[in-house]
Structure formats: C-alpha cells, structure tokens
Amino acid sequence: MNHRNQVDPAEITEVLKTVLRKGNEPVPLHEPCFAGREWDYVKDCLDSGYVSSVGPYVERFERELARFTGAKYAAAAVNGTSALQICLKLAGVRAGDEVIVPALTFVATANAVCYCGAIPHLADSETESLGIDGEKLAGYLKETTRLRNGVCWNRRTDRPIRALVAMHTFGHPVQLDLISRVCGDYGLALVEDAAESLGSYYKNLHTGNFGKLSALSFNGNKIVTTGGGGAILTNDEALYREAKHLTTTAKLPHRWAFLHDEVGYNYRMPNLNAALGCAQLEQMEKFLRLKRALAEEYRSAFAGMPGIRFFPEPSYARSNYWLNTLILSEENASLRDPILEDTNDHGIQTRPVWTLMSRLPMFRDSPRMDLSTAESLEKRIINLPSSARLGEPYAKPESSGSS
Amino acid sequence: MNHRNQVDPAEITEVLKTVLRKGNEPVPLHEPCFAGREWDYVKDCLDSGYVSSVGPYVERFERELARFTGAKYAAAAVNGTSALQICLKLAGVRAGDEVIVPALTFVATANAVCYCGAIPHLADSETESLGIDGEKLAGYLKETTRLRNGVCWNRRTDRPIRALVAMHTFGHPVQLDLISRVCGDYGLALVEDAAESLGSYYKNLHTGNFGKLSALSFNGNKIVTTGGGGAILTNDEALYREAKHLTTTAKLPHRWAFLHDEVGYNYRMPNLNAALGCAQLEQMEKFLRLKRALAEEYRSAFAGMPGIRFFPEPSYARSNYWLNTLILSEENASLRDPILEDTNDHGIQTRPVWTLMSRLPMFRDSPRMDLSTAESLEKRIINLPSSARLGEPYAKPESSGSS
Numbered sequence: 001m002n003h004r005n006q007v008d009p010a011e012i013t014e015v016l017k018t019v020l021r022k023g024n025e026p027v028p029l030h031e032p033c034f035a036g037r038e039w040d041y042v043k044d045c046l047d048s049g050y051v052s053s054v055g056p057y058v059e060r061f062e063r064e065l066a067r068f069t070g071a072k073y074a075a076a077a078v079n080g081t082s083a084l085q086i087c088l089k090l091a092g093v094r095a096g097d098e099v100i101v102p103a104l105t106f107v108a109t110a111n112a113v114c115y116c117g118a119i120p121h122l123a124d125s126e127t128e129s130l131g132i133d134g135e136k137l138a139g140y141l142k143e144t145t146r147l148r149n150g151v152c153w154n155r156r157t158d159r160p161i162r163a164l165v166a167m168h169t170f171g172h173p174v175q176l177d178l179i180s181r182v183c184g185d186y187g188l189a190l191v192e193d194a195a196e197s198l199g200s201y202y203k204n205l206h207t208g209n210f211g212k213l214s215a216l217s218f219n220g221n222k223i224v225t226t227g228g229g230g231a232i233l234t235n236d237e238a239l240y241r242e243a244k245h246l247t248t249t250a251k252l253p254h255r256w257a258f259l260h261d262e263v264g265y266n267y268r269m270p271n272l273n274a275a276l277g278c279a280q281l282e283q284m285e286k287f288l289r290l291k292r293a294l295a296e297e298y299r300s301a302f303a304g305m306p307g308i309r310f311f312p313e314p315s316y317a318r319s320n321y322w323l324n325t326l327i328l329s330e331e332n333a334s335l336r337d338p339i340l341e342d343t344n345d346h347g348i349q350t351r352p353v354w355t356l357m358s359r360l361p362m363f364r365d366s367p368r369m370d371l372s373t374a375e376s377l378e379k380r381i382i383n384l385p386s387s388a389r390l391g392e393p394y395a396k397p398e399s400s401g402s403s
Numbered sequence: 404m405n406h407r408n409q410v411d412p413a414e415i416t417e418v419l420k421t422v423l424r425k426g427n428e429p430v431p432l433h434e435p436c437f438a439g440r441e442w443d444y445v446k447d448c449l450d451s452g453y454v455s456s457v458g459p460y461v462e463r464f465e466r467e468l469a470r471f472t473g474a475k476y477a478a479a480a481v482n483g484t485s486a487l488q489i490c491l492k493l494a495g496v497r498a499g500d501e502v503i504v505p506a507l508t509f510v511a512t513a514n515a516v517c518y519c520g521a522i523p524h525l526a527d528s529e530t531e532s533l534g535i536d537g538e539k540l541a542g543y544l545k546e547t548t549r550l551r552n553g554v555c556w557n558r559r560t561d562r563p564i565r566a567l568v569a570m571h572t573f574g575h576p577v578q579l580d581l582i583s584r585v586c587g588d589y590g591l592a593l594v595e596d597a598a599e600s601l602g603s604y605y606k607n608l609h610t611g612n613f614g615k616l617s618a619l620s621f622n623g624n625k626i627v628t629t630g631g632g633g634a635i636l637t638n639d640e641a642l643y644r645e646a647k648h649l650t651t652t653a654k655l656p657h658r659w660a661f662l663h664d665e666v667g668y669n670y671r672m673p674n675l676n677a678a679l680g681c682a683q684l685e686q687m688e689k690f691l692r693l694k695r696a697l698a699e700e701y702r703s704a705f706a707g708m709p710g711i712r713f714f715p716e717p718s719y720a721r722s723n724y725w726l727n728t729l730i731l732s733e734e735n736a737s738l739r740d741p742i743l744e745d746t747n748d749h750g751i752q753t754r755p756v757w758t759l760m761s762r763l764p765m766f767r768d769s770p771r772m773d774l775s776t777a778e779s780l781e782k783r784i785i786n787l788p789s790s791a792r793l794g795e796p797y798a799k800p801e802s803s804g805s806s
Contacts, residue, residue, distance in 0.1 A: 051435065051437075051679065107652055108652065117498075220673070227676060228669075258509070258755075260765075262765050264514065266514075266631075269631075273673070273676070353661075360664075
C-alpha cells in the first residue's frame with residue numbers, strides 16, 4: 001500500500017474529537033433531543049388518562065406527519081417494521097411471492113417481507129446513494145425474469161416478483177426516478193422503506209411520496225422519536241383506509257359490537273408515544289439544521305485526508321444526514337475494524353454498516369443478483385455520531401423568519 | 404315469558420347508577436388510574452433521554468412482573484398480541500398446524516395463531532369460568548383425532564393440532580387442572596392467554612404459570628397499562644432467552660456488528676412505556692382491592708333480580724375481576740341489546756362479549772367442535788364499567804401492614 005494513502009485510526013479519532021468537542025465525555029451514535037414540549041404533551045396524556053389506543057395525539061401526529069412530508073395520508077403504527085409489513089401486504093405481496101430488497105439494509109427490511117410469507121430477493125447497491133442500483137437491477141431482471149400477464153416472473157425460481165422495497169440508506173434518497181422506472185417496466189409495486197429518511201427530499205419532493213406506500217420509523221435512534229413507533233405514508237385514500245383498518249385489528253365501526261372482517265393486527269401507536277412524537281415533530285426544522293451543520297463540519301474535517309472520505313448527499317437530493325458516514329478506500333478496508341476499535345475505545349460510538357442480508361443465515365438461500373458493490377461497501381463503511389445537538393457549535397442561528 | 408322473570412332495561416340502568424354513584428357523569432368501561440409514581444418515572448425517561456429500546460425501566464418492569472406473578476421469567480413486549488405470537492412460535496407452532504383456541508375470545512387470540520401460518524381450531528366454553536370446556540374438548544378430541552408419534556392429528560383435516568391457548572375470560576381463571584390434563588393426554592403445548600388475568604390466581608398460583616409460555620397485556624383498558632404493551636411469562640430459562648432474542652430482531656450480542664441468526668421481530672417494549680408500567684405495578688394490590696370491592700357491590704346489587712345474574716369468580720379461583728359481567732337467563736337473551744342501548748344512552752358504558760370467532764368471516768372455515776354453550780353465552784353477556792376507582796366508595800381502607 002502506498003504509505004501516503006494509508007489511514008491512521010488514531011488520526012481519525014483525533015479528528016472526531018475535534019469535531020465533537022466533547023473531551024472525554026462519551027458520545028453515542030445517535031441520541032434523541034427532548035428540548036420542546038415533550039413533557040407538556042406526555043403529562044397531558046397522564047392527566048387525561050388517555051395513554052393507549054384512544055386519545056387525540058395519534059390523529060394529531062398523523063396530521064402533522066402528512067403536512068410535513070407532503071403525503072396525503074399518514075397512519076401511525078407501533079414501529080417501522082410493522083409499518084413496512086402493512087405496506088407490503090397492501091402493495092399486494094402474498095405468501096410465496098418474491099420481493100426485491102437491498103442486500104445492504106437493516107434486517108427489518110427483509111424480515112417484513114418474511115412476515116408476509118414472501119421471500120426477499122437481494123439487490124446490489126450503487127455508490128451515489130448506497131441504495132439499490134436501478135440500472136444494474138434492470139439488466140438483471142431483463143436476463144432472469146419474464147412478464148406473464150403483467151406479473152414479473154422469476155424464471156430461475158418460478159415465483160412472481162411482486163414488489164420492490166427502496167430503502168434510503170442513512171437518510172440519503174435512492175435514485176427514485178430510475179427505481180420507479182424499473183418498477184414500472186417490470187410490474188413491481190414500489191414500496192419505500194423511509195425509516196431513516198424523514199426530512200430527506202428527492203428533487204424537492206419528500207421521500208415516501210414515490211412508493212405506493214412508504215414506511216417511517218420513530219425508534220429512539222431516529223431523527224425524531226416516539227420511543228418506539230412508525231408510520232405508513234400513502235397518497236391513495238383507499239390504501240390509507242385499509243392501512244388504518246389493518247393496524248387496528250380490522251374492527252368495523254359499531255357502537256359496541258366486536259366485528260372484524262379480516263385477520264388484522266394490533267399495530268396502532270399508543271397515544272402516549274404519539275404525544276412525544278408531536279413534540280418532536282415541532283422541532284424538525286431545528287434538528288435538520290443542526291444535523292446539516294454537523295455533516296458539513298465532518299465533511300470539511302475529512303476533506304483533506306487520503307484513503308477515506310465523508311459520504312455526501314446525492315447530487316439530486318437534500319438529505320437529513322440521519323447517520324453521518326465515512327467510506328474507506330478499497331486499499332484501506334482492512335482498517336475499518338481498527339478504526340471502530342480506536343474510536344469506541346475513546347468513547348466515540350461508531351459502527352459498521354449492517355451485515356449484508358446475503359450473509360445472514362436465514363437469507364442464505366434467498367435469490368440474489370451479483371452483489372459486488374454492496375459487498376465492497378460493507379467492508380468500508382463507518383457511521384459517525386450524528387445526534388442533532390452535536391451540530392450546535394456549527395449551526396447558524398435560527399433565521400428570524402423576516403427574510 | 405313469565406312476566407315475573409322479565410328483566411327491565413331501565414331497572415338495570417337504575418341499579419348501575421346507584422352502584423356507580425356518578426350522577427350524569429359518563430362512566431367508561433375501564434379507564435386507567437395514574438395515582439402513583441407515573442409522572443416521576445416517565446419524566447425520568449425524558450430527562451435521561453432513554454425512551455426507546457435502551458433504558459433501565461424495561462428490565463425493572465420485567466423483574467417486577469416476574470416477582471408479582473411468581474413466574475421465573477418475564478419478557479416485555481410491544482403488546483399482548485405480539486407476546487402471544489411469540490409464545491405460540493416458541494411452543495412449536497408452525498405453518499399448517501392447528502391450534503385450539505376458545506370461540507369465545509377477543510380476536511387477537513385467533514389472529515396470533517394466523518400470524519404463525521397456523522389455523523385456529525375453535526373450542527366451546529363451560530359456564531363456571533367462560534373458558535374452554537376441558538371435558539367436552541377431551542370427548543371431541545377422542546372422537547376426531549389420533550396420536551401419531553406423540554402428535555395429535557386431526558383426522559378430519561389431516562393436520563397436526565400442535566397447541567392449545569387457554570384464555571382467562573374477563574380475568575376469571577379457566578379450569579387449568581383439567582385443561583392441563585387434556586393437553587398432556589393429547590400432546591398439545593399449553594399456552595395461556597393471560598391478557599386479562601394479571602392478578603388472578605388459580606388455586607393460589609398466579610395465572611400464567613401453567614402454560615409452557617403465557618402472554619400478558621397492558622393495553623389501556625387492562626388492570627395496569629403501559630399505553631400499549633404486553634409480556635411473555637415462562638418458567639423455562641431457555642424459552643425466556645429465546646423470547647428475548649426473538650422480540651429483539653434475533654440480534655447476537657456484539658460490540659458493533661449487526662448479526663442476526665433468524666427471522667426475528669421488533670417487539671420489544673419501549674423504555675417510556677415500561678416506566679409507566681413500573682409505576683402501575685406498584686399499585687396492583689390497591690387496584691385488586693378496589694376492583695374486588697366493586698365486584699362485590701355489583702354482586703349484591705343484582706342478587707335479588709330475576710332473569711339476570713352477576714357472574715362470580717369460579718369456586719377454585721381468585722379473580723382480578725378485570726371486567727365485571729352480567730349474564731341474562733336464556734329467556735331474557737333478547738333484552739341484551741335493549742339493555743346495552745339504555746345503559747349506553749345514559750352514559751354508562753357497557754358492552755356485549757366479543758363476536759364468536761366462528762361467526763367472523765376470516766374464521767368461517769376454521770375447524771370447530773360443537774359450540775352451543777359459547778353460542779348461548781354470546782347472546783347473554785353484558786360487561787359493566789370496571790375501573791378500579793369505581794370501587795373506592797366500597798373498599799375497606801388499606802391494611803396498616805401491622806397484622
């Protein structure tokens with residue numbers, strides 16, 4: 001290896017320490033920030049007794065989510081995985097189908113497919129967004145599938161490929177125009193796994209508006225949290241109504257009778273958690289501003305360093321920078337673990353990307369295309385501390401609103 | 404009909420008004436009571452930032468649940484339905500199996516069976532507990548099944564019957580000795596749906612200790628609530644570990660790597676919800692005392708009324724009286740809806756029992772035994788307002804603890 005391009009783990013740690021300005025205080029990967037009306041709203045739940053399935057915060061949270069994302073409808077759910085399961089079901093995924101998912105994703109994306117009795121079919125990534133490589137996928141589908149009555153049929157497994165889940169890695173929007181075109185050409189329902197991309201825009205339109213349905217997550221490590229929670233976005237009123245119905249045990253409205261017309265789920269978000277979410281959403285603009293300032297600081301701190309680079313938002317997108325990311329050059333891949341060790345030893349929580357789905361035992365036999373880019377990325381990605389508050393030293397003060 | 408035995412809906416409403424002492428104030432069926440340290444614990448979550456999957460309240464809640472129920476292990480879950488799904492999976496239920504469930508239950512019991520790809524097989528009720536009639540079931544299984552290598556095989560459907568879910572209706576413990584014996588005789592794994600029976604004892608042992616695994620619920624209408632939540636009880640350490648593993652995405656412990664060794668679930672309870680649960684559990688003895696006093700008041704208020712009776716705990720059990728229950732005589736069954744109407748019109752929330760699973764469209768083809776008792780009960784049950792605080796006028800003051 002050219003010594004000049006070799007990365008030094010200790011140097012990475014020093015740069016991070018400088019950016020994070022935390023001295024010896026431990027810095028977690030992503031912690032929530034409760035600096036708004038969280039306590040007021042949560043206390044209101046306790047005072048009113050409405051903490052569970054009944055109460056005004058769930059509807060309010062749904063309204064605010066729709067407003068913020070520009071989606072016509074939002075249905076709150078108990079978490080992002082459950083939301084994605086319902087999205088897939090409503091997109092028409094049935095037992096025995098295959099669903100295209102990125103190999104490079106959190107395991108929940110593929111698990112949700114399994115909950116429908118379907119089989120994850122693993123796709124490779126491209127390097128501008130880290131999401132599914134639409135061009136490569138199109139070539140692969142052309143070679144290995146054929147359309148039968150408008151349904152994409154996997155000629156190798158003799159199963160229908162019903163849908164595609166596009167995931168916005170670390171908040172960076174995938175190439176949605178291309179992915180949408182591939183879905184159109186091959187009759188695949190597009191579902192967005194937007195768990196990480198609340199606040200991220202593809203060409204000025206918020207992510208979650210391109211899929212037939214899309215799933216959001218409000219887990220504790222996300223840009224806003226409800227403790228645990230998720231939501232389903234859609235612009236289709238009928239799908240929204242079905243989403244609400246399926247997430248609330250498929251109960252038909254009646255003054256007292258318990259009539260359920262299909263196998264439904266207990267996936268509604270409790271009012272207590274929605275209350276937290278309402279307070280969090282009010283701070284979205286601030287969180288986005290702080291996270292963008294932190295990302296810019298990381299970018300400039302690593303700008304001159306050979307062998308490693310800060311991963312920026314794609315040219316066509318405005319990202320929420322949910323998790324900031326370094327990518328090692330191929331010749332430095334072997335230093336990923338030493339860097340993870342050194343940074344974590346110094347109290348700076350970093351982590352690698354998820355193990356590729358193709359390497360997890362339960363997906364060992366899942367159909368897949370060539371995954372060489374995802375395999376290379378997996379060895380070279382390092383996520384950095386990304387809590388909004390870490391951007392405070394770098395953010396411009398809030399605009400006065402008079403401009 | 405003998406006029407002397409005819410129930411008068413207006414009279415029922417008057418009796419309820421007297422017991423409830425609420426004047427014209429509306430009385431919900433069951434509302435939670437936050438009179439303990441709920442605020443302190445929830446605020447602690449917000450102050451510490453631990454609202455989600457990390458935080459000390461989940462473990463504390465699990466410890467307190469185990470202590471209270473006497474079960475060796477408790478694993479908190481996102482709700483009771485999810486807990487039951489995991490119980491069934493760990494009891495060995497697989498796609499294509501049948502599982503015995505009561506026809507008279509909330510839909511979640513049967514849905515959880517479906518989530519495993521299994522088929523609910525509906526059983527009749529007896530009238531002492533309203534739960535599964537073990538004697539009748541034994542006769543039915545003898546006639547319709549045979550044992551093959553220790554597995555109960557349904558001769559009519561040619562499918563294995565893998566497990567039985569015993570549900571403790573309205574908190575009243577089912578005849579567990581009898582049910583356990585039937586399960587033993589026919590090689591069925593016993594799972595308790597104890598969603599309604601926290602605080603209920605079968606012959607001095609808390610419900611949830613008889614099944615291989617048992618599910619609790621802390622939905623907003625339960626005796627204690629976490630907003631939404633549930634738990635899995637077991638006395639088997641290996642099953643407990645698997646329950647924790649499955650409810651937390653089957654992730655293997657590692658300093659940073661994302662390794663998952665099977666298709667797991669995002670079913671852990673958030674710390675925020677567990678905090679509420681810890682405060683609620685501290686008040687269990689009080690809630691039980693108040694609810695028992697209310698039940699006693701209902702019992703005595705309806706003692707002299709012909710054509711209708713208050714449903715008492717079974718002779719062998721001590722019930723939490725989660726939902727107080729009236730049962731009409733057969734000749735008064737047609738008055739169920741007029742009574743529901745009159746009471747609800749007067750702001751007293753009453754409700755009928757759940758529609759039998761056998762009458763819901765998605766279970767229309769489910770295998771079943773004769774369900775005549777459940778069918779008769781369905782027409783005659785009325786649940787009464789049962790919040791703990793309604794017992795306040797009738798409860799003896801808390802014992803001083805000096806006895």
